[in-house]
Amino acid sequence: MPEQKSSPVAGVVFDMDGVLTDTETIWDEVRRELAAADGVPWPGEATEAMMGMSTPEWSDYMAATVGVRGDAADVAERTIAAMVERYRVHLPALPGAVQTVERLAQRWPLGLASSSPRRLIDASLDALGIAQHFRVTVSTEEVAAGKPAPDGYARACELLGVEPGRTVAIEDSSNGLRSAAAAGMVVVAVPHEAFPPAPDALALADVSVGGLDEVTVDLLEGLVAAR
Structure with a gap:
């Protein structure tokens, strides 16, 4: 005790x-990969802006500001699923x-x-x-x-x-x-x-x-x- x-x-x-x-680097890589897959450029301030945000906050930012496909809930699910896969390989x-x-x-x-x-x-x-x-x-x-x-x-x-x-x-x-x-x-x-x-x-x-x-x-x- x-x-x-x-x-x-x-x-x-x-x-x-x-x-x-x-895992900060992994979060950044996964989010950038989602944006690239959807054909949208990565804003220079996005990485720093999302550090510390809650899931509803950063997923809304990804959808509304970065322009990733889908609404905030869709973006959250895609991102977290990708993170889980990365963690399974190596944390x-x-x-x-x-x-x-x-x-x-x-x-x-x-x-x-x-x-x-x-x-x-x-x-x-x-x-x-x-x-x-x-x-x-x-x-x-x-x-x-x-x-x-x-x-x-x-x-x-x-x-x-x-x-x-x-x-x-x-x-x-x-x-x-x-x-x-x-x-x-x-x-x-x-x-x-x-x-x-x-x-x-x-x-x-x-x-x-x-x-x-x-x-x-x-x-x-x-x-x-x-x-």
């Missing part, structure tokens, strides 16, 4: 894509992901707030063998608004029964950092090399680290104690 008595930290909530799983974990989850789970209750749909969250955590370490998982499909709105992180804190100001969020994307900060959490940025966050979003983080191996118990306790 996690031990919290002597710690200023109440809990830790992870993002998934780009933090635990190296890449980021360096230190499993070890960091296992390490922090020995100390505090863990949650997850992801923009992925529920079936991809469950499949991913099962594939990595870490599902049992998370007390709660929240998909932005299950809240009113996706990142950068605070809804997903706020809901994860609510379900964990922890105060956001004593809870650490671990994020990589611009919209994810904005979401966690808006929820009032202590924010650790783990920027993804291929999709670095915008400077203004990165500035919202309490600290930026070079990888998950740097996310230690001592680091998190120091950050929360300094609040």
Whole structure:
């Protein structure tokens, strides 16, 4: 059981894509492939714009802004089905992901707030063998608004029964950092090399680290104690 008595930290909530799983590139490739198959050009701002959006939000963006064939529901189904197939072939974990989850789970209750749909969250955590370490998982499909709105992180804190100001969020994307900060959490940025966050979003983080191996118990306790 996690031990919290002597710690200023109440809990830790992870993002998934780009933090635990190296799937941001896969999402981008799948979406671009759908657009190419439908003969529509890929807008330069589309990749960044959709990071953190909920399934209804990004599928509507794909249909209305990018111009992919079908309505939002059609686009979501085609995209998620393609993602499931890619995951079956290979689900890449980021360096230190499993070890960091296992390490922090020995100390505090863990949650997850992801923009992925529920079936991809469950499949991913099962594939990595870490599902049992998370007390709660929240998909932005299950809240009113996706990142950068605070809804997903706020809901994860609510379900964990922890105060956001004593809870650490671990994020990589611009919209994810904005979401966690808006929820009032202590924010650790783990920027993804291929999709670095915008400077203004990165500035919202309490600290930026070079990888998950740097996310230690001592680091998190120091950050929360300094609040």
